[in-house]
Amino acid sequence: MSTERGRIRITGFDADRVESREPLSDWTEERDTETESRWERAWGEFRDNRSAMLGLYIVALMGILAVFARPVTIAGVTVQPFSLAPYDPSAILYVQGLDVSAYEAPSLAHPFGTDGSARDVFSRVLYGGRFSLSIGFIVVSITAAIGLVYGAIAGYYGGRIDEVMMRLLDLIFAFPGLLLALIIVAVLGKGYWELVLAFTVFGWAGYARLIRGEILKVKENEYVMAAKALGARDRRVIFRHVVPNAIAPLVVQASLSIGTVVIGVAALGFLGLGLPPGSAEWGTMLDATRETIVQGPGGTIPWWVTVFPGGAIFLFVMSMNLIGDGINDALNAQEGTDVATGGEV
Amino acid sequence: MGLRRFIAVRVLTTIPILFGVSVFTFAMVHLTPGDPIDQLVALNPQISAAEEAAIRARYGLDGPVWQQYFTWITNVLQGDFGTVINVDQPVGPYIMDRLPQTIALGLFGWVIALLIAIPTGIYAAVNKDTLGDDLSRVFALSGISLPNFWLGLMLILVFALWLDLWPVLAPNKPLFSPAMLKYLVLPGVTIGTASSATLMRVMRSSMAEEMNKEYVTAARAKGLPERTVVLKHVLRNSLISVTTIAAFLTASIFAGAVVVESVFAWPGLGRAFVKAISGREVDLIMAITLFTGVTIILANLLADIVYALLDPRIRYD
Numbered sequence: 001m002s003t004e005r006g007r008i009r010i011t012g013f014d015a016d017r018v019e020s021r022e023p024l025s026d027w028t029e030e031r032d033t034e035t036e037s038r039w040e041r042a043w044g045e046f047r048d049n050r051s052a053m054l055g056l057y058i059v060a061l062m063g064i065l066a067v068f069a070r071p072v073t074i075a076g077v078t079v080q081p082f083s084l085a086p087y088d089p090s091a092i093l094y095v096q097g098l099d100v101s102a103y104e105a106p107s108l109a110h111p112f113g114t115d116g117s118a119r120d121v122f123s124r125v126l127y128g129g130r131f132s133l134s135i136g137f138i139v140v141s142i143t144a145a146i147g148l149v150y151g152a153i154a155g156y157y158g159g160r161i162d163e164v165m166m167r168l169l170d171l172i173f174a175f176p177g178l179l180l181a182l183i184i185v186a187v188l189g190k191g192y193w194e195l196v197l198a199f200t201v202f203g204w205a206g207y208a209r210l211i212r213g214e215i216l217k218v219k220e221n222e223y224v225m226a227a228k229a230l231g232a233r234d235r236r237v238i239f240r241h242v243v244p245n246a247i248a249p250l251v252v253q254a255s256l257s258i259g260t261v262v263i264g265v266a267a268l269g270f271l272g273l274g275l276p277p278g279s280a281e282w283g284t285m286l287d288a289t290r291e292t293i294v295q296g297p298g299g300t301i302p303w304w305v306t307v308f309p310g311g312a313i314f315l316f317v318m319s320m321n322l323i324g325d326g327i328n329d330a331l332n333a334q335e336g337t338d339v340a341t342g343g344e345v
Numbered sequence: 346m347g348l349r350r351f352i353a354v355r356v357l358t359t360i361p362i363l364f365g366v367s368v369f370t371f372a373m374v375h376l377t378p379g380d381p382i383d384q385l386v387a388l389n390p391q392i393s394a395a396e397e398a399a400i401r402a403r404y405g406l407d408g409p410v411w412q413q414y415f416t417w418i419t420n421v422l423q424g425d426f427g428t429v430i431n432v433d434q435p436v437g438p439y440i441m442d443r444l445p446q447t448i449a450l451g452l453f454g455w456v457i458a459l460l461i462a463i464p465t466g467i468y469a470a471v472n473k474d475t476l477g478d479d480l481s482r483v484f485a486l487s488g489i490s491l492p493n494f495w496l497g498l499m500l501i502l503v504f505a506l507w508l509d510l511w512p513v514l515a516p517n518k519p520l521f522s523p524a525m526l527k528y529l530v531l532p533g534v535t536i537g538t539a540s541s542a543t544l545m546r547v548m549r550s551s552m553a554e555e556m557n558k559e560y561v562t563a564a565r566a567k568g569l570p571e572r573t574v575v576l577k578h579v580l581r582n583s584l585i586s587v588t589t590i591a592a593f594l595t596a597s598i599f600a601g602a603v604v605v606e607s608v609f610a611w612p613g614l615g616r617a618f619v620k621a622i623s624g625r626e627v628d629l630i631m632a633i634t635l636f637t638g639v640t641i642i643l644a645n646l647l648a649d650i651v652y653a654l655l656d657p658r659i660r661y662d
Contacts, residue, residue, distance in 0.1 A: 170362060171369045174638040176600035179618070183373050186622040186630060263492045267604050270494045271619050286495065301506050310495030318490040325486075 038248075038331075045330035052326020055319035062316055066129030085123035089280040092117050103302040113304035115285070117278075121305060124280040125312050131192070131281040132316065136262040139199045144254045146200075147207025148243065154208070155215030156238050166212070172205040178264055185273045195274055199261050210253055214246035221245075248331040256324035259317035266313050285309040352650055359646050366638040367421070371414045374631055421635070427628025429621075436632045440614065447613035450536060450606070451598045453529045457537030458544055458594070466548025470583075471575060473553060481545065488542025493601055497535040497608035504531060532609045536601045540594045544587065551586035555579045585655050592648040596641045 072080035112121035154165040268274040269283025426436035602615035621629040
């Protein structure tokens with residue numbers, strides 16, 4: 001039996017018999033034309049990963065709680081009127097005439113107790129998510145973008161440009177990230193955008209190194225040569241043909257780094273170098289407990305002011321790492337290279 | 346390229362990096378607008394321009410930046426790191442007083458990390474995909490996700506306050522006495538936990554990779570007990586990969602010391618650095634930053650050399 005197709009003669013293959021498929025196979029003619037992009041397939045994988053989905057739900061919940069903790073007003077217009085937090089996170093409650101003292105143990109009225117200035121810890125933990133989560137996502141988006149461009153340029157052009165750009169990275173890697181962030185805070189001072197900058201200025205180095213390595217692998221492919229041969233400009237070749245094929249490990253790295261940044265921000269807050277004292281940021285809240293952890297009023301240990309803000313950081317970072325692991329498995333990015341896991345500061 | 350030549354080249358290429366590290370340190374602190382004198386003038390408006398120039402000249406802040414760098418690096422190479430203004434003490438002795446404390450803490454953290462990571466890593470690799478392996482994965486994930494300052498506070502809360510097993514703060518005793526060992530335990534565990542989690546995962550994956558190699562089958566085939574195969578043949582080869590992350594972990598322990606020393610009021614370099622940042626002790630900030638950078642570069646160099654010595658298969662290029 002043979003079939004004539006174009007000028008190629010195929011023997012030993014009976015096209016008519018292909019129609020009679022295994023009865024149990026769910027193949028249909030319609031499905032034959034379906035295509036699934038890599039990202040769709042990865043999302044399918046991710047959805048089947050129970051621990052990763054748990055992480056996603058927790059992060060989504062914490063995000064929603066942070067947004068709806070207090071009303072959001074932009075330029076005088078209230079965009080978000082809901083207020084889930086029972087008290088104003090910065091209000092000293094006895095000043096408002098409420099019958100509340102400092103270091104009250106958790107109760108129904110104050111599920112997480114009150115802190116040393118008689119503020120409601122539950123409200124503060126809910127609200128504090130705004131700082132950590134927003135800084136985490138902002139820093140990671142900016143640093144990943146810078147690292148992508150830097151690494152793509154170094155990897156694509158290679159040679160002397162690459163050499164110089166990589167030596168600069170070596171210098172950044174000679175210092176722990178937390179140390180660099182501390183120095184930047186020392187120079188710039190405390191504040192929200194100062195913190196963002198502290199983790200952005202050198203935070204892109206890891207992504208740059210990762211993406212450069214990927215680009216070196218991808219640019220050897222024939223389709224890159226084909227694009228160049230067709231006269232595509234460098235910029236088009238890099239961002240249209242090379243980068244999309246090298247980006248998977250970057251996505252994994254970024255998802256795992258959010259936890260690292262959040263811990264770093266909290267660490268600066270804890271050291272008293274993050275946001276102004278009294279801010280409802282998780283790390284800054286722990287800083288205030290450090291001196292009073294030993295002696296509470298009446299000899300009791302006010303464990304709640306330490307346990308809950310720190311627990312919130314732990315829960316968030318853990319969930320982010322679960323998501324990161326899930327993305328890693330889904331994109332199957334672990335081809336021989338170990339991607340650093342978030343949390344190291 | 347032979348081994349000796351490899352080491353020589355590696356050592357020589359470290360020199361320009363060390364130079365770069367010193368420029369980087371200096372630039373971080375000096376390339377920002379304004380210097381301490383500007384602040385001084387802003388606070389005391391009665392200072393005249395002539396007096397300002399005189400103060401600048403006294404602190405060597407009147408020349409161009411490269412000249413200031415040159416003055417600084419010349420002094421540093423002669424062992425003069427400037428002064429800690431707050432306590433009016435030269436930076437050199439100030440650091441040397443605190444360095445042993447940080448080294449003791451770091452070594453202790455390393456030991457704890459190794460003690461936890463190597464046995465659990467071996468166990469997880471041998472019993473792959475069992476409950477024990479899953480538990481070790483959960484442990485690793487929690488270890489990485491725990492903020493070390495919170496872990497420190499929680500350990501104080503549980504072991505020092507509730508169970509009353511440890512005093513919270515170390516007394517002011519000489520570092521190298523048996524009594525001090527006890528005070529190292531809580532900060533050491535705090536600093537070692539994150540590293541042990543990372544180390545354990547590396548250990549597990551490299552063990553698992555080695556287990557699939559043919560020499561393992563050969564060792565089993567000649568009738569060696571599984572214990573000998575794992576502990577003698579596989580472990581040796583997989584420990585090589587531990588040296589590759591040793592330098593990285595040294596850096597993370599250094600960063601950990603900054604936070605953990607502040608939690609436990611441990612009188613080391615990390616706490617001194619935080620104080621220097623709050624007090625804007627420029628000389629001290631630069632000295633500790635330079636010291637950290639140089640240490641990490643040298644740790645990397647050492648790790649590369651040890652790796653080359655341990656693994657004869659490595660190609661030197």
